Amino acid sequence: MKKMNIRTLTSVGLLSTLAYLLMLLNFPIPPFPSFLMIDFSDIPALIAAIIFGPLAGIMVELVKNVLDFFMTGSPTGVPVGHLANFVAGITFILPVYYVYKKFESKKGLTVALAAGAVFMAVMMSVLNYYVILPAYTLFLNAPAMSAPETKEMVVSAILPFNMIKGIVMAVVFLLIYSRIYVWMRKQAAVS
């Protein structure tokens, strides 16, 4: 693992703060259950990954979730939601980073973001089915769901929700990226 330099360290710190603050501005999308919330906290993580490499992106996701757990606690006591958010963030930024590295163009970025959104939606559906929803039923003691019920939940809520979340992230990131592209290049060159 490459050692991080001071600039990367401080930048990741600041971007995590930003991610944490954006996480506080979360909102549910009406047709989905209220524990599925959209926020823009994956954007700073994505920017960290593209400028400073994938490890920096993972760090932003990690610090953001740890901070949120310390500052606000978790309604389940055990941070299942934070873990889910962490995994969702990583499954989104890593594919975007690796696909984008292959092309390094605006079109490439669009493809990369689409890949990230799809990968996140699929991975989160699988993980929800096998790990996250059972964990919720264990800690939050909702009555245990049967396999068909869980499947129905995943297909009707988790999959479309993560798809929409991925698309919203992608659109916001494209809008931001087209504006600060040149400036970001410069940052990447300096670090």
Place this chain on the structure above:
Amino acid sequence: MMEKMIFGRYLPLQSVVHRLDPRAKLLFIFGFVIVVFLANNALSYGLLAVFTLVFIYLSKINVRFLLAGLKPVIWLIAFTFLLHIFLTREGDLLFEAGFLKVYEGGVRQGAFISLRFLLLIFVTSLLTLTTSPISITDGLESLLKPFKKLKLPVHELALMMSISLRFIPTLMDETDKIMKAQMARGADFSSGPIKERVKAVVPLLIPLFVSAFKRAEELAVAMEARGYKGGEGRTKYRLLHWQGRDTAALIILVVLAALLWWTRS
């Protein structure tokens, strides 16, 4: 609001629980989350409840604060309790009204599971209520030290967390300022369909990113000028001292686990 952002939910009081080493508290919580699942009958749940209440008493935290943390989930608890009451069909029939049948086993199940949930929330809340975020960070860094052998960047992670914590109020202020500036121009952040929200958030994010990077740059220069060279041989301003009471807390947890093991059916 500002105060709240700096300290999270931390309530600075003088109590035994406050003075415990953050490492001891973290280990304790970790153990407690596992131990809670040992309880499975009235006696063991009673034991757990008494134990938790004693800790809350020792922490001198006003129960009001703990209850406030329950607000977002109180309906969920009530809902699952009712579900258990009406859907579990075990034990004697207690009550019957038309198609509603309440069984003894259902009431017991519902009560136990709600209680377990409450205790978990109370104990994890005690951690954040009695420990400042910065000392939790110190404790985490110290506890994760063994992972350095696996080349995990433990020191860097702790440093980033402290930096991040330090800048929450600063960036919060800035977010607020930019939001107000945009709102004065007619932007709406708190309502509307997704499309509107996306449109509103872009002019908020760009200045925030630029400012975050500027601050990071300044901080990096300042740290470099003061000779920061990574975690090796770095001394600390806040030192953690492991004391008798920390060992005692962990021993109490082990005793609790043993008692639960003994009383569970």
